[in-house]
Amino acid sequence: xxxxxxxxxxxxxxxxxxxxxxxxxxxxxxxxxxxxxxxxxxxxxxxxxxxxxxxxxxxxxxxxxxxxxxxxxxxxxxxxxxxxxxxxxxxxxxxxxxxxxxxxxxxxxxxxxxxxxxxxxxxxxxx
Numbered sequence: 001x002x003x004x005x006x007x008x009x010x011x012x013x014x015x016x017x018x019x020x021x022x023x024x025x026x027x028x029x030x031x032x033x034x035x036x037x038x039x040x041x042x043x044x045x046x047x048x049x050x051x052x053x054x055x056x057x058x059x060x061x062x063x064x065x066x067x068x069x070x071x072x073x074x075x076x077x078x079x080x081x082x083x084x085x086x087x088x089x090x091x092x093x094x095x096x097x098x099x100x101x102x103x104x105x106x107x108x109x110x111x112x113x114x115x116x117x118x119x120x121x122x123x124x125x126x127x
């Protein structure tokens with residue numbers, strides 16, 4: 001039921017945008033109706049994703065923002081070390097900097113997906 005409701009609201013949002021684009025709705029009417037539809041979506045329970053399924057797009061985003069996470073002042077050295085031990089089989093460092101990594105066997109597909117997705121996005125922007 002939630003998926004159907006979510007799909008109906010998504011369609012309504014798209015139609016609302018078209019109506020605004022065509023001039024059938026004023027800016028204020030559009031904003032008001034959009035806020036209401038977004039409120040409805042936010043009240044729906046979030047879909048449950050089984051733990052064995054990986055959101056590859058989210059992983060890609062995290063990997064591409066890795067340096068932002070790494071440099072956050074709130075992240076402790078112990079947390080950084082824990083992450084390194086979880087993801088990487090081997091690391092090489094030069095002082096505090098990582099200079100080479102070998103991911104554990106379960107992680108290369110995620111890195112490969114992230115790299116190919118980044119290449120597709122970049123290539124698409126150039127066209």
